[in-house]
Amino acid sequence: MGARSKIEWTDSTFNPWVGCTKVKRRKSPSACDYCYAEKWAKRSGQVEWGDHPRRRTTEAYWRNPVTWNGQAPSFQINNERRQRVFCASLADVFDNQVDPEWRSDLFNLIRACDQLDWQLLTKRPQNIRKMLPPDWGDGYPNVWFGTTAEDADAYRQRVPHLLKVPAAIHFVSYEPAIGPLGQLDIDGLYPDWLIIGGESGVRSDLIRLTDPQWVRDAIAECRRLGAAPFLKQWGTYKNNPNVVEQGCSEKQAMKIDPPENGKGGGKLDGQFWREFPTNAMLTLATAAKGRRAENGSERRTLYVGRTRAARRESWPLGEG
Numbered sequence: 001m002g003a004r005s006k007i008e009w010t011d012s013t014f015n016p017w018v019g020c021t022k023v024k025r026r027k028s029p030s031a032c033d034y035c036y037a038e039k040w041a042k043r044s045g046q047v048e049w050g051d052h053p054r055r056r057t058t059e060a061y062w063r064n065p066v067t068w069n070g071q072a073p074s075f076q077i078n079n080e081r082r083q084r085v086f087c088a089s090l091a092d093v094f095d096n097q098v099d100p101e102w103r104s105d106l107f108n109l110i111r112a113c114d115q116l117d118w119q120l121l122t123k124r125p126q127n128i129r130k131m132l133p134p135d136w137g138d139g140y141p142n143v144w145f146g147t148t149a150e151d152a153d154a155y156r157q158r159v160p161h162l163l164k165v166p167a168a169i170h171f172v173s174y175e176p177a178i179g180p181l182g183q184l185d186i187d188g189l190y191p192d193w194l195i196i197g198g199e200s201g202v203r204s205d206l207i208r209l210t211d212p213q214w215v216r217d218a219i220a221e222c223r224r225l226g227a228a229p230f231l232k233q234w235g236t237y238k239n240n241p242n243v244v245e246q247g248c249s250e251k252q253a254m255k256i257d258p259p260e261n262g263k264g265g266g267k268l269d270g271q272f273w274r275e276f277p278t279n280a281m282l283t284l285a286t287a288a289k290g291r292r293a294e295n296g297s298e299r300r301t302l303y304v305g306r307t308r309a310a311r312r313e314s315w316p317l318g319e320g
């Protein structure tokens, strides 16, 4: 966990603490069922998963984001954008079993490291609002909030909680995609960014499959609404569209869409779908006037305006 992440949609990971409890769903399989962080914890012996104390990471480790923040000018020159930090890959920031003081320390760090874009992904979006720092206001301009939705039921249950909290960017991780997602807009609101991925790192007899058509439909929904799709990986060649739809063997699919494109390959209909929300935000900004007149989506328009203003002021090298 650290300075260079292998996760395609971020640059670095930071874990303020490690340990978590699985989020179960009544009668449905859950994204947490084969949690990779739990496997890491078992291998490393660092922490016991579930209803056990979380372990805070060291003071020295907590200084890493401060270092990255200090190096931001050179990162931005080399990459022509800001550095993204995924927080947390081995825990959940909005976990009820975490000492509130730890979370307060984390938000102080996030506020201080304002040259980094912090991507906070949770499976507990219902907790976000009550766990925000007192000065959250309309959201820190450098914080993106996301939640996981593995299928349409999870999407309709979790995403409204996410979208009700003010944030510069709202995103949804549709990974592992284990069912179709359906419509992305709920009461006129929708996320700015959709990360899509099939399940990986699971024994082949346990793996839950992703139908490429669900992914195609989710991307079409992004296009309809102006959100940015990011297809990360198929997870396994059993999901790869060359196998599922074209009748190729897994070996043949591997040649057409090699593992360097993502686990199980990463292309759909012969191309990558890897967009980031800042691009979509510009599209939305262009369309905002029309939408406001059309459906009265004032709140959405305000966020677009605020984000663009923030970028103009302090993000001279942002993607937009």
Ligand code: SF4
Binding pocket: 020, 021, 022, 023, 031, 032, 035, 036, 037, 038, 089, 090, 091, 092, 123
């Ligand atoms: S919320 Fe994330 S870290 Fe926690 S158990 Fe579920 S998958 Fe693992």
